[in-house]
Amino acid sequence: MLGLEKKDATLLLIVFGLTMLAPFLLNPFPEGSAMAQFNAGYPDLMQRFVIFGIFAIGFNILFGLTGYLSFGHAAFLGIGSYAAMWMFKLFGMNVIPALALSVVMSGLFAVLIGYVSLRRSGIYFSILTLAFAMMSYALAYSVLATDMDGPDRQGLLQKGLTGGETGLQLTLQDPRILGQKAAEDGNLPVPNIFGLEMRSSAELELGNWVFTFSAGYYFSAVVMLIAFYLSIRIFRSPFGMMLRAIKSNQQRLNYTGLNPKPYTLAAFVISGMYAGLAGGLMASMDPLAGPERMFWTASGEVVLMTILGGAGTLIGPVLGAGAIKYMENILSKINSDILHGWFAFLPDGLEDFVVAIIYPFIGKGWHLTLGLIFMAVVIFLPGGLVEAGQRVARMFRGKKAEDDSKSASTEPAE
Amino acid sequence: MGILEVKDVNKRFGGLQALGDVNLSVQENTVHAIIGPNGAGKSTLLNCLVGKLIPDTGSVLFDGQSVLGRTPHEINQMGISRVFQTPEIFGDLTVMENMMIPCFARRDGAFRLHAIEAVENEAELRDQAEAMLDDVNMLDKRNMHSASMSRGDKRRLEMAMCLVQNPKLLLLDEPTAGMARADTNNTIDLLKEIKEKRDITIAIIEHDMHVVFSLADRITVLAQGTPLVEDTPENIKGHPKVQEAYLGESH
Ligand SMILES: Nc1ncnc2c1ncn2[C@@H]1O[C@H](COP(=O)(O)OP(=O)(O)O)[C@@H](O)[C@H]1O
Numbered sequence: 284m285l286g287l288e289k290k291d292a293t294l295l296l297i298v299f300g301l302t303m304l305a306p307f308l309l310n311p312f313p314e315g316s317a318m319a320q321f322n323a324g325y326p327d328l329m330q331r332f333v334i335f336g337i338f339a340i341g342f343n344i345l346f347g348l349t350g351y352l353s354f355g356h357a358a359f360l361g362i363g364s365y366a367a368m369w370m371f372k373l374f375g376m377n378v379i380p381a382l383a384l385s386v387v388m389s390g391l392f393a394v395l396i397g398y399v400s401l402r403r404s405g406i407y408f409s410i411l412t413l414a415f416a417m418m419s420y421a422l423a424y425s426v427l428a429t430d431m432d433g434p435d436r437q438g439l440l441q442k443g444l445t446g447g448e449t450g451l452q453l454t455l456q457d458p459r460i461l462g463q464k465a466a467e468d469g470n471l472p473v474p475n476i477f478g479l480e481m482r483s484s485a486e487l488e489l490g491n492w493v494f495t496f497s498a499g500y501y502f503s504a505v506v507m508l509i510a511f512y513l514s515i516r517i518f519r520s521p522f523g524m525m526l527r528a529i530k531s532n533q534q535r536l537n538y539t540g541l542n543p544k545p546y547t548l549a550a551f552v553i554s555g556m557y558a559g560l561a562g563g564l565m566a567s568m569d570p571l572a573g574p575e576r577m578f579w580t581a582s583g584e585v586v587l588m589t590i591l592g593g594a595g596t597l598i599g600p601v602l603g604a605g606a607i608k609y610m611e612n613i614l615s616k617i618n619s620d621i622l623h624g625w626f627a628f629l630p631d632g633l634e635d636f637v638v639a640i641i642y643p644f645i646g647k648g649w650h651l652t653l654g655l656i657f658m659a660v661v662i663f664l665p666g667g668l669v670e671a672g673q674r675v676a677r678m679f680r681g682k683k684a685e686d687d688s689k690s691a692s693t694e695p696a697e
Numbered sequence: 698m699g700i701l702e703v704k705d706v707n708k709r710f711g712g713l714q715a716l717g718d719v720n721l722s723v724q725e726n727t728v729h730a731i732i733g734p735n736g737a738g739k740s741t742l743l744n745c746l747v748g749k750l751i752p753d754t755g756s757v758l759f760d761g762q763s764v765l766g767r768t769p770h771e772i773n774q775m776g777i778s779r780v781f782q783t784p785e786i787f788g789d790l791t792v793m794e795n796m797m798i799p800c801f802a803r804r805d806g807a808f809r810l811h812a813i814e815a816v817e818n819e820a821e822l823r824d825q826a827e828a829m830l831d832d833v834n835m836l837d838k839r840n841m842h843s844a845s846m847s848r849g850d851k852r853r854l855e856m857a858m859c860l861v862q863n864p865k866l867l868l869l870d871e872p873t874a875g876m877a878r879a880d881t882n883n884t885i886d887l888l889k890e891i892k893e894k895r896d897i898t899i900a901i902i903e904h905d906m907h908v909v910f911s912l913a914d915r916i917t918v919l920a921q922g923t924p925l926v927e928d929t930p931e932n933i934k935g936h937p938k939v940q941e942a943y944l945g946e947s948h
């Protein structure tokens with residue numbers, strides 16, 4: 284199907300099913316119940332799952348296949364967002380051209396940054412990409428945020444190309460030469476795809492459950508599915524095989540008549556374009572672009588997502604992105620009142636004690652939990668969540684798996 | 698003129714003259730062995746042929762063209778394949794994938810971005826790779842993870858990867874170093890078979906006299922970076938200078 288092997292086609296179908304049914308699957312608890320705060324089926328969070336999924340899928344093409352660890356990929360996320368915003372400001376609110384420009388711009392920057400950074404490998408490559416991302420951040424934060432209109436004019440570039448600290452926003456003065464300057468009600472217009480607004484949604488009430496179907500989520504999900512499909516094709520292509528060969532033995536590749544440089548650069552640019560696409564989608568869901576999107580912590584986050592899920596695997600990055608965004612948004616919402624509510628059945632002293640122990644790991648402390656989980660994965664499950672899944676599956680298969688593992692000992696030990 | 702012409706090549710490492718005025722001519726379709734004691738400069742000479750090192754002076758012509766200043770992948774594309782002293786393969790890949798990479802290199806050159814078509818669909822290249830694996834008796838190992846194989850098998854695989862490119866010149870750097878007797882004999886048989894089946898020139902660096910005398914058409918003895926003599930195996934065996942410089946001490 285679609286030029287894929289059966290195994291890959293099955294995986295794609297499963298991911299398709301899960302993303303399409305996500306509004307149900309992520310909302311298992313009825314409204315108003317004690318567990319309802321674990322529901323993740325609201326548009327804002329679901330959009331983040333798939334958008335960061337795209338970011339991580341792209342990052343994995345570089346890091347998972349070639350082993351080159353970029354610490355500056357958030358630069359492309361930011362570039363994608365700014366590009367989309369300028370498209371919204373200058374031409375109109377349709378997201379398709381905006382995303383196209385996001386991909387093109389981040390691709391161009393990736394050619395430049397990749398060309399320079401790939402002159403080195405290992406830690407020096409990582410440092411170079413980090414330096415580029417921090418320069419991009421500094422440019423967006425201040426240098427490109429100065430008034431480029433001149434003191435007496437109040438035009439489009441009054442706050443520079445990036446809008447500095449407050450970010451790049453839509454205004455009613457924007458030209459939008461191919462669309463409307465303002466919505467019918469005089470407010471700022473909204474990103475849309477041929478008229479269907481990204482923020483529009485429908486609700487379905489079933490008993491105590493409320494499910495929300497948002498246009499923005501479904502659009503992002505379709506984009507992610509396309510991105511995922513392309514990444515499968517890349518993994519199975521001669522190009523993908525060359526990238527794995529680069530990770531495995533560059534010396535042999537050289538003496539086999541192949542030049543590793545253009546292959547790594549192509550992987551770098553493709554992954555930069557994925558990041559730009561994700562950035563453009565962020566701006567399409569919420570028309571705003573700020574420099575913090577390029578900050579080094581954002582670059583580090585995609586590294587965590589990829590490794591947590593399973594670098595070099597197809598589905599790992601998506602799982603990692605989902606897991607981290609879930610923790611960031613759900614764990615961080617739990618406060619001590621909620622904890623007291625859960626443990627109210629315990630005797631008072633014990634209740635306070637249990638809450639005091641758990642408290643550092645929730646709310647603002649969710650990073651602590653993430654750190655612990657990350658350490659555990661790196662130490663015990665080098666293959667990430669995907670390896671965890673494989674181990675569980677093997678356990679359930681029981682006896683048969685035992686026989687398999689005898690022949691599987693010759694299989695990759697990744 | 699030989700397929701490989703090395704003229705007046707010098708190479709210094711700091712104060713050490715690793716190669717001094719090396720002249721060497723390898724004739725097409727012969728097996729040319731380069732022997733010499735440890736530190737004689739054999740690997741250095743080989744590295745000068747494949748672009749890993751650049752000689753300080755002198756010239757290296759392959760098929761009438763200079764290889765100096767070219768990168769290893771360019772030199773490979775000219776028709777020189779190299780087997781390393783310790784087998785260099787793609788350990789994370791399967792045996793079949795290891796074979797497919799040189800097939801692509803030969804068909805598509807140093808770089809081609811084919812990112813969408815599946816490797817699986819390259820039936821023609823797959824047939825080539827499988828035929829080559831069959832030649833070296835490794836077809837049954839095609840789906841194995843190559844890092845998990847024995848050293849002897851890795852060596853066979855590396856040779857198969859070089860041969861599937863159909864090189865004009867195959868360079869071997871001590872291909873039997875560290876091998877058990879049986880593996881060494883297998884390698885000799887394999888190389889003999891290769892010679893019979895196709896037109897290929899082989900330059901081999903070797904320590905093991907048994908290997909050298911059973912394979913070589915010509916032998917060059919290198920000592921302290923300079924060729925001492927070049928002759929047929931029979932003449933080399935009895936040559937007094939060689940006895941003194943090499944055979945005497947290590948045999
Ligand atoms: N990259 C290098 N830097 C410095 N000295 C080297 C280098 N490579 C080889 N040598 C020296 O050059 C001499 C020849 O080495 P080599 O060509 O490896 O000898 P062989 O392969 O004949 O044993 C040795 O003395 C070795 O120490």
Ligand SMILES: [Mg+2]
Pocket residue numbers: 739740782
């Ligand atoms: Mg040597």
